[in-house]
Amino acid sequence: MFSFLTRQRKPSSAQTAKERLQILLAHERSSGAKSPDFLPLLQRDILEVVRRHMDIDSDAVDIKLERSDDLSSLEINIELPSVKVEKARTL
Template identity: 55%
Template sequence: MSLLDYFRSKKTTQTAQTAKERLQIIVAHERGQRNSPDYLPAMKQDIIDVIRRYVPIDSDQVTVNLDNKNDNLSVLELNITLPDDKR
């Protein structure tokens, strides 16, 4: 199953249940063998700021999960659920 298939199956189910507008952002950073810095924590806020240019979001509509899988893989996940009605 490809990653895009995964998104598709997951999202279709959620649509049927709630029909809300959602944004999901996943950033996976694999640092390889060199000791490069882990910049995902800082990048997180910048990405939220980018999204705010396009759609109004409140902080309480954003759930953030930052997971350091091991020494060289970090995964940042942002889930944003927008209200059905525009404000």
């Protein structure tokens, strides 16, 4: 299902601190439907939502959009350098 589930996941020491978030969006239109593609709008809003929960460097976001007549899919891969956990903060 997720491409990286099937990869060898033996991180080197340099990668050990990295965490990743992958977001996949797919919009399947019924045949012949002329509804617009709203995934790019969702992408913007979802990234905004993710930023509420953690620090994201814009360089760390990789986005791929694919379109066909009745399916649009959007893949967002984010490297997470540090996780911002509001509830667990000691402040």
